[in-house]
Amino acid sequence: MIPKKSAMNPQFLQQEAIRLGATDSKVINAKDIPIEDAIVEMCRPPACDSYGTCANCPPFVMTPKEARIWISHFDKGIFFKIDLEPELLFSERQFRPFERIFRIASQLEQRSKELGWKHSWTLAAGSCKPVFCPDAPCEALIDGGKCRFPDLARPSMEAIGINVFRLAGKVGWSIHRITRAADPKQIPSAMLAGIVLICTGNNLNDPQRQIFEKIKQNK
Ligand code: SF4
Secondary structure (H helix, E strand, O other): OOOHHHOOOHHHHHHHHHHOOOOEEEEEEHHHOOEOHHHHHHHOOOOOOOOOOOOOOOOOOOOHHHHHHHHOOOOEEEEEEEEEOHHHHHOOOOOHHHHHHHHHHHHHHHHHHHOOOOOOEEEEOOOHHHHHOOOOOOHHHOOOOOOOOOOOOOOEOHHHOEOHHHHHHHOOOOOOOOOOOOOHHHOOOEEEEEEEEEOOOOOOOHHHHHHHHHHHHOO
8 A cells, every 4th residue: 555645755665666676776867867879789689689579678678869858757766776696697697686576666666557657667677588588489569469467577777778877877876787798706795776666747748658568569
């Protein structure tokens, strides 16, 4: 149950993120989210095997150019993270923290809609393919198919061009680049982050509406 006095208050969602298991969360202005064309290149193999295999990964998600239009519709973002041991990302349990991000993000998006921000949308960390569909083709890429987990699966922030490193730096979070070739013992700390975007206006202009419709068609 959402307390009435919290209605239309992004700080409520910030606290909710912590309650749902985030290590920290910040309310940010959506206009401060850095989007760069080059970030999407990080989604290509060999950095990530999910490129082109999942409806929530490039090249099937909105481009950075579209993302700039889309994000201009939002006022605020609830940027949240979980801290974790670097070794976990190199273990057979490596996708569990990603699943936590998807689940926190999904619940925050739902809370945000309950608060009245009906166009709230979430971006997570990593690809939903190894987390939810490791042994099956992406159903949403099959003609007439739909995502098996429409309430949980979302693109990552990087997939649409958000520079998570810069954004984390802006809010004062320590973040280190981690590659498959890295030695986990040499990595000082690790974190994964997600974001819930909210717009208090609930009005879309035509380009924003077209992008929202495109997103929903994948679900
Ligand atoms: S069906 Fe959904 S959860 Fe599975 S890979 Fe495709 S988009 Fe991701």
